[in-house]
Amino acid sequence: MTKITFTFQGHAITAKTGQSLAAALTKAGHRNFRETAKSAERGMFCGMGVCQDCLVTVDGKPNVRACMSPAKDGMTVTRQVPFPAFTGSAPPPSDPLHLTPDVLVIGGGAGGLSAAIAAAKAGARVVILDERKVAGGQYYKQSADGSVLDAQQGDGADLVAAAVASGAEILSGVEIWGAFDPLLFLAQQGETPIIARPNMAIVATGAYERPVMVPGWTLPGVMTTGAAQTLWRSYGTLPGQRVAICGSGPLNLQVALELTRGGAEIVRLADRASHPATRPLAALAMAVSGPMLTLKGLKMELALRRMGVAVRSACDLTGVAKQDGALAATFQGAGGDEETVTVDALCMNAGFEPQNEILRLLGAKMHYDTKMGHLRCQTDPTMQTSVSGLYAVGDCKGLGGAPAARVEGTIAGAHAAAASGFGDAYDLHGAQRALTRHRRFQSRLWRLYDIAPRGVAALSGDTPICRCEELTLDDIQVGLDDRPGHAGTLKRATRVGMGRCQGRYCGPVVARMVAETTGKPIEDLSFFAPRVPIKPVAISAILAAQEALDGEA
Amino acid sequence: MAKPDILVIGGGVTGTITAITLAEAGAKVTLVDAGVNAGSDANAGSLHVQMQSRFMRLYPDQVPNVEAALPFYRAAAEEWVKLDAALGGVELVRKGGLMLAETADQLAFLEKKAAREAAKGLSVELLDRVSLDRIAPWLGPQIVGAELCRDEGKLNPLLANRLLKRRAEAAGVTRLTDRVTQLRMTSHDVEIDTPDATLHADQVVIAAAWGSGDLVNAFSVTLPTRAEPLHMNITEPGAPVINHLVQHAERSITLKQFSSGQIVIGGGWPATSQGSHAPPTVRHDSMLQNVALAARLAPAISSLKVIRTWAGMNTTIDGASVIGPLPYTKRIIMAIPGDAGYTLGPLVGRMAAQIAMDAPTDFDAGPFSPARFAN
Incomplete structure (x- = not known):
């Protein structure tokens, strides 16, 4: 791997080829990437292109996501100012890519790759659009340099290889920003506009992480557990030397182990839930439905313990503050005891939110899952949504885990291909039975954790809710007092959800606030209305897409 | 709810200004807004002239x-x-x-x-x-x-709408979220139907933009609000x-x-x-x-x-605003900007309030009379 050098605020930074800017900067100890309109500091949070908070200016070009952009030799990177000068010019026309596959798969993770393999094997022309530079998704998270860290990454590499061998075409680094009826997708790959008009579409966009919202959760150095995992698994970078992890769920445990083995010191591993040992029946039920995965979990906990890291159960984060270039994270135990630890990085994961933007935009029916606290997309046994020709698999339709996503992908891929005239989608009984098993395990697994979203009453008024517009719970409450009726009216009253992340973090909270105030149950319409663009999209890209569509005629 | 002197239908910039003007002049005002996301406070903030x-x-x-x-x-x-x-x-x-x-x-x-x-x-x-x-x-x-x-x-419509709402509250305007479905004249006032209730008021100001036409059909006025x-x-x-x-x-x-x-x-x-x-x-x-x-x-x-x-x-209507009492039903007053509703709203709303109070209007309302749509 070759070394490259770039500068950040005038400091020379050395990085490896393929490393993201966020990883290279983190490794060099830089966590403050930009200044907000209200003069707050922000850094990398989600690590997967969702929060839009890690913006830096590269060679004079503002609004570059450090987590999604590779570091390159000779770059001049600066901290982004709140109102950067825009000095764009009409981009040179670039040849658009027109895609008309039998089956378009959106997302190159466990579900998407499996769907592509099944559809391609049936004889369909398959294209996968993946947002990341390297396919594999969040679960199989591949390394940037192709090295394999462990069995999980190895399985992912095998799956990617199988997808390539199946004849499916994988397009990486593709940002989808438009989804329109009937199955028209607009995307951008670098400077190239992509117009996709598939016969069938399989959405496999996965999920992003639900944060632990406390005062200070927007500070640089606070990141999702998945972001820390990407730093380590994809780029060989630790989020910091001293690390605390909070929230609930098995990912926290896994990443604690990975970071410890990587040389980090986990000074606190807190889980909101009481320890599984205190609920033997629930633990047993999980073990019966998934003995191998349960064993894997037990082994992880034992390994952590051997390295001196004990899970602190029934323990929750209550606040984060800056302290001498580090973070002071305060935790509260079940007995009300408070303790503050000093860390370089604080990781959080308190469940997941499905990336269901495309599904909602196209009108796929949803219902609210009270246990998981998020929307679930309704699909028939073939994984087809309420919209004809639109399939959904994996966590984007509601959390289900990678094993379930793989099986759902296989089922959807075979059926989407059959619906396009390839194969007969016969003999999927095994897959259906496996799916039932995976779902049973998932449901029992999550009973042991505490990912039910917190009621608004549990949050203090100064808790930031909307990262982008920099609004606290109190700020939003004012709008709620004014006009409680709907998330949309609350948005206009307070600006909540109007920023770059498009309401991905505040939206679920706002839906709950409105529901609590009005007494109405949460449903699809409780959330912000789905709108294009699905992700922020450059005006130059829209212009290029418009010219490409004009060229179709 | 106690019977208001004046009920304003529509809580966008026009109706809100009408309600504020009337309430600040001492009237008891109720404002009813349907809370439809597309209207009322969905504005872009251009001042068109x-x-x-x-x-x-x-x-x-x-x-x-x-x-x-x-x-x-x-x-x-x-x-x-x-x-x-x-x-x-x-x-x-x-x-x-x-x-x-x-x-x-x-x-x-x-x-x-x-x-x-x-x-x-x-x-x-x-x-x-x-x-x-x-x-x-x-x-x-x-x-x-x-x-x-x-x-x-240009102006910031989100900020303006928020401040207008505060001003209306401070002036004592009662705000209801409901949809008015029908208006009727009684011998002594106006009866207002919503899906949930029947309300009464001495006067009604209709500032319901595209929804206004349907509300006045019954009064021999064909208002082509679109x-x-x-x-x-x-x-x-x-x-x-x-x-x-x-x-x-x-x-x-x-x-x-x-x-x-x-x-x-x-x-x-x-x-x-x-x-x-x-x-x-x-x-x-x-x-x-x-x-x-x-x-x-x-x-x-x-x-x-x-x-x-x-x-x-x-x-849109016919290019001109509609401001003033209905031809045969003086208790009902229209307040609809002809186009560019956010630009015209404050002036239209204020004039409608002045008409309701029998006060002289800031601007000649003659050309904007609903009489031009009488059947």
């Missing part, structure tokens, strides 16, 4: 009414300036509006238009490219000139460089930069109606063509990202 080329092209038969009402538009912009001061600042900027020409023909059209507008008292001027470069250096090279209308401007679902795009923030409200001599566009640094691109691209009771949905061709046009006119913005879009409702 000069004749919009979009409107002239789409509704040529309504142009004479619009042209006659130009002094009214100018007065409405002045009304906003007063409101800006009264509310403590709504980020109102009145550097004028630029209507761009890309060809000599378009410039000639603007020249004639400017002369007509100057005759109506508007402060307009034709600018060549050299003059334009001094005030708008971010324009594309193909722009040959523009009409500058100094009366035009909803026009329109599309808007909003970018991420950038350094403040665009001072003017920007339009085009031939094509549909408005472009302006808010004090948040964000650029708002709209100007009459259609959205898809989902009926009167739901917000319209966004059309991909509107988003693409609207933004692409903006990029061609102002290439400097092409590096910025569009972060959201929305669709709201404009209301």
